[in-house]
Amino acid sequence: MKESKRVEIKNLTKTFISGKNKVKAVNDINLIVEPGEFICLLGPSGCGKTTMLRMLAGFEIPTSGSIFIGDKDVANLTPDKRDTAMVFQNYALFPHMNVYDNIAYGLKIQKKSKQEINERVQNILKLMKMEDFAERTPSQMSGGQQQRVSLARALIMNSGVLLFDEPLSNLDAKLRLHMRDEIRKLQQEVGITSIYVTHDQAEAMSLSDKVVIMKDGEIMQVGSPIEIYQKPNSEFIAKFIGRANILKATVVSKEEGKTKINLLGSEYTVADEIQYKEGDVVEVVARPESIKFNGAKHQGKVVKSIFMGENHEYEIQVEDQIIEVSLNNPHGKEIKKVGENLTFIFDEESIHII
Incomplete structure (x- = not known):
């Protein structure tokens, strides 16, 4: 795997304009994610966490501010020009392609050789323990299996940063717990810098090295799960976590x-x-x-x-x-x-x- 990247967000702001109204979805945020660190963006609906992730991915352009991945400011670059990969909430798999082709798709777009594509797909299937699934289509798999394919497709790109957009929200409770453990285990094994959006407090606490709690477009507190739980800095944090x-x-x-x-x-x-x-x-x-x-x-x-x-x-x-x-x-x-x-x-x- 490629070396994990440091992420630094500086004075990041996103303002949406609707008619005469201006809404600051993200308001002057500063945040550092160290290489190999797993952080969760956590907060109630409308707090700005998804907008922030979309700006990191390149699906939204900031109104102002900088996003450094490594030493490069990518704030105004398109998604394909950033060293990121994304795991989506709805899996976003191609229904007409089998697992092998879904995972290989990004490498084919990059015009990698057939030999390299095959080696990397086989390696990632082995890492995900999905060697027997290569010929199956998404309709022949459970939600958990499809999510593992989505994760494999992101990991195979060897990006410096992995982004997660509430990837477990469509799974049932028992499968969510299993996949939560799988994602954390894989992330630690691979060592990739990961930024994960969720509204589920237990998910954030169990997955992350650091939790970033947001409200009304601003960061309210950053800390380890233990720090956030034992030493909340406000009544809002104390009641939101547990x-x-x-x-x-x-x-x-x-x-x-x-x-x-x-x-x-x-x-x-x-x-x-x-x-x-x-x-x-x-x-x-x-x-x-x-x-x-x-x-x-x-x-x-x-x-x-x-x-x-x-x-x-x-x-x-x-x-x-x-x-x-x-x-x-x-x-x-x-x-x-x-x-x-x-x-x-x-x-x-x-x-x-x-």
């Missing part, structure tokens, strides 16, 4: 990267890199799975109790607050019913000040 209790707390004291807070009437000492002063009111994130029962710090009443198999989900009322709690592996544990009182405690290390 579930979160957002609670008010008061700063009691501050010392060397630690902040003592009063949360629901009890004190906790939490890690903190932001400079607050005594008396400041702050918002904290406490994930439902980080709350433990039978601690002595807080008391509340169960207002919802639902068995979910691997988890038991609760809502606990404490004065005018509703706290979500997720009890992992409830087998053998005492299950609290609606109306019962209980005591609980927040895991101090899991509390994060926004």
